[in-house]
Amino acid sequence: MSKIEKKQVVIIGGGASGFFCAANLDENKYNVLILEQNSDVLQKVKISGGGRCNVSHACFDPRELVNFYPRGNKELRSVFSRFQPGDMMEWLEKRNVEVKIEDDNRVFPISNSSSSIINSFVNEVVNKNFEVKTQQSVQSVIKENNRFLVKTKTDEFVSDYVVYCTGSSPKSLKILEQLNFKIIPLVPSLFTFNIKNETLKDLMGTSFLNAEVSIPALKMEESGPMLITHWGLSGPAILKISAWKALELAKLNYNFEILVNFLGINISDAEDLFKAFKENNPKKAIGTSKIFDITNRFWHRILFVSKINLDKNISQLTKVEIQLILENLCAKKMKVTGKSTYKDEFVTAGGVDLKEINFKTMEAKNIENFYLAGEVLNIDAVTGGFNFQACWSEAWIIAESLNNLN
CATH class of the missing domain: 1.10.8.50 (Helicase, Ruva Protein; domain 3)
Known part of the structure; x- marks a missing residue:
């Protein structure tokens, strides 16, 4: 029996959503490449919570959890019903990252160091033999014959699937506008x-x-x-x-x-x-x-x-x-x-209009095999680990959706 050829996934953005998505993808089905424009990955995770990483919030009922999201609360209800803070805590503890719930219900690693979280993600990605390329600033994404051509300043990559997790930089939203996504103008939140x-x-x-x-x-x-x-x-x-x-x-x-x-x-x-x-x-x-x-x-x-x-x-x-x-x-x-x-917790309201996304899979409605997660979407929360939890849950759903494809 011939070996099944792996499909290619390019994840644009080596932050919270991008890395967590890669960490959950099936290495037997996919070759994965993460493209990060900075010289280091997971930068926001590193500085979150004063370097301790406020990884989530101990609110385990999706109906209650969505009340912390000024934008995205309706759409996230189904997302959190499939992967919520308790699932994230379990995911980490299975990888020997113990977490604690503080008096205000914020969740941190027991180590009080964001490196515990970062290492767990990086180890998963390395163990799956996925590739990470830094200092790769994506200039455009073009769909050609059911595949994607991802162009950076120095390289071109062809992919079967794109996962777009760039955060809310205006440049990354311009690329999406070129793909006919409706963008809600950015304003500061928090x-x-x-x-x-x-x-x-x-x-x-x-x-x-x-x-x-x-x-x-x-x-x-x-x-x-x-x-x-x-x-x-x-x-x-x-x-x-x-x-x-x-x-x-x-x-x-x-x-x-x-x-x-x-x-x-x-x-x-x-x-x-x-x-x-x-x-x-x-x-x-x-x-x-x-x-x-x-x-x-x-x-x-x-x-x-x-x-x-x-x-x-x-x-x-x-x-x-x-x-x-x-x-x-x-x-x-x-x-x-x-x-x-506000310090390192700075987030924005605005981004991709949520009507453009199928929240069962996080796939774009107008472009097949193109997925989005994280701050690039018009979703944001109050401070306390909620913004990260949205990233983890959305990224997990993308990975599950891709893993379940025939």
């Missing part, structure tokens, strides 16, 4: 708010466990941990709101008003706490009064912007002064005047 406000001045690093942030103009509110940075405000509460309202905030040119509740409790509840403390400690100086769960530095800053002397006796405060303190704590208006991308 960014911090630039704010110049006396309340935040010189308080970089001050954090709040459960703040509430709303954008009145967009009728949007989020809650969660928040952090004062050198530029303004960051942390999950800010990042979530930036992701869910990425398109609207781009239209506002990142100039808008926010309402911040640093305490994360109703202003009337804060008033009750204040009054109770005042009754029990009538002779206490306001500057040394520990009424709320905030740092002394921030408390003093609130008193400063409220124009109240730190040495003033708490029983001497007027109703107007108390109300001003409470408003600065629970309903502080601030003007956002720009954005900063």
